[in-house]
Amino acid sequence: MIVPRQKLTFWERLYLPALWGGLRITANHFFRTAVQGKAVTMEYPEQRWVVPPGYRGAPYLVKDQDGHTKCVSCQLCEFVCPPKAIRIVPPGPEGQAADRPNAEKMPREFEINMLRCIFCGFCQEVCPEEAIFLMKDYSFTAESREELLYNKEKLLALGGVHQDTIQKWKQKQVEADAQETFPVARS
């Protein structure tokens, strides 16, 4: 397609309309920002961006309502993690039992290397326990690389308590308890 070049009038070729237009626009913006203080920028460390729901920030571990670790160290997230940022040390055969009833194990150590994490969300997708979630955090800074290796305590503290509506293991417990007292009415 060929766009025909417009013939400029003499007034336009004097360059003055362009000058005037430029002056007007820049003066408007100057006035708006300098006098009325309507800068469009966000002053970052003080003002923070509110991320929309569903934002994929940093993955943290969560606890359930009763304050128990949800992770059962199944290591699926470690396996699926594309940049291999997650490292889980399972408790082993003689290891510590889970800190909540009816769950088998809990991780001895759970580590996410935030330098490697690409916030892809695979760990959240794959987790059968809904124990790891991508939260809204998007800015971490540290003064050394070691500081960015988040261990289990830190991840749990950052993740906080998750208000789980399903409460899978609690339901299992209820079901199991119900099985102990076998329902009599079997018509």
Added chain:
Amino acid sequence: MQQLTETQQWLLFSAVKIAVVFGVVMFFVAYAVLVERKVSAFIQDRVGPNRTVPPFIDAIPVLGRFLKRLGIFQPMADGLKFLLKEDFTPDYVRKVYFWLAPAITAIPAFLTLAVIPFGSQLGRQPMVIADLNVGILYTFGIVSLGVYGIVLAGWASNSKYPFLGGIRSSAQLISYEIAMGMSVVPVFMLVGDLNLSKVIAYQSGSAFDWMLFKQPIAFAIFMVAAFAETNRLPFDLPESETELVGGYHTEYSSMKFALFFLGEYANMIASSAMMVTLFLGGWTPLWGGTPASTIWGGLVHIGWFLAKMIALMVVFIWVRWMLPRFRYDQLMDLGWRVFIPMALVNILITAVVLFIRH
């Protein structure tokens, strides 16, 4: 003071004036950078530098916060940064010229200021470092030396983009120097003298005696040429970071780069001062003026000069965001085919008017 001979007094006062003018110009360069950053930020709906503050100022309740937001301390941080950064000289450059070029760019800008009358009188001292009878010729002679630094930098960098920048700069400066020189001829035809103090004396009646109103076309040409000479947008083709990755100063770092920067801003100050002297009545206030008899009067006149100069500096900064950069052929076209004929016609008209009047 009384024991000193005439010559000794002259030497003393000249030294003081040079020191003060140099100090003031350095201060202006530093703060022109800040103003540039702030004004640019405001025009682009940003906030601009508002972080730098020494801790003891930050502790002052309201004022500290205000000064911090204003970015008053940014130039100091910038200066410190320039001193502390690594001064890297690439292997392939022509070392001697590479080191020489920044200085050659910065020096002429300062030399120009020697002939500019920045005030009337302070006591009995005329407020001009060198009251030359050929002031304007000296200025044009010196200003055009600035291009050597840029061309040398472009060549000594031994790399393609800086070289293109240097070439462009030389072509641009040569063409606009002609337009600039011709544009001021009518001014001196009216004044009848090349001495810059006389030019101001001619304009000292009232604001309507300013050359701006008597020679508007000359002022317009001079101003545009000044933009081209100082490599400011929309004529910043020698550096044009979008095409030439910085042009002639691509290979420069830290203090050497800062010297180019300083040279550019000193040039802006010098050409603003020149425009104020030639077209805006110099140190004369709006309602005309005679050389001051008291110290305070002298200071007020210097204040007027600085105020006009600062206003022009703001225009320099402002225009940057008003117009897109010229294409190179358009730039040359404008210089040779528009401004030079315009300046010639202007000279002719002025001559005819003068001839009829007398």
